[in-house]
Amino acid sequence: MKRTPEPELMEIPSQVRAYADADFSRSDSMVVRSLEKYLKKIGRTLNKSDLIFDIACGPGNISERISRNWPFVKVLGIDGSKEMLEEAEKKLAKNIMNNLTYELVEINSIATGERNFQLKADVLVSNSALHHFHDPYKFWDALKKLGKSECIHIHRDLIRPTSIEKAFEIKEKHLSNSPEILKKDFYASLKASFTVDEVIQQLSNAGLSQLEVFQVDELYFEIIGSI
């Protein structure tokens, strides 16, 4: 199936609300688990001088999990949608985590150099972010600028199904009890996503082939490594 990009930023209030209210805890927890496993594998422990960026953090579900898991590490969630960050800030006001902050950042502007982001991360994580980018190389170029050398990367995203019928079947299977707006968004995301082979090619073209890409299950791939 050919890729159909979806709007990059999620700014429509009803869409933002539905996403913020949805329960993605099973998948979200995998990002934390993958980072834990990778740190163990390379024998690295995080300390209080480390900085983690959650790229395209949306309502901050994963930013919060990371902050809770490593309370002594500074975490910065960045997203280009004011509406999403309002949701993230609302949650943070309830859950209070002193090591977590959010910043409104349009990520293409980092890739193009329009925005010069001074802070550099020791760890870059993202979830369901890459497929939002109309030009995936903008995503990779931004990440190259945002990471220190030897930066750890953990990125997780949807895999584009082989056909429109398969995309429909996956949507019905995984979101059968979800609100219609969420189902519609998920379907659009599946069609906007990349295949594992496309991601491998992107990483190679972007000079990031040290990062490893592998399929996790029917829905997701993960990218893990250090550059």
Ligand SMILES: C[S@@+](CC[C@H](N)C(=O)[O-])C[C@H]1O[C@@H](n2cnc3c(N)ncnc32)[C@H](O)[C@@H]1O
């Ligand atoms: C599907 S949500 C994922 C949110 C979060 N990572 C999570 O897993 O819950 C995608 C997010 O990417 C953000 N986004 C998409 N394109 C972006 C861009 N060019 N710059 C900044 N944020 C972007 C959207 O606004 C949205 O919040």
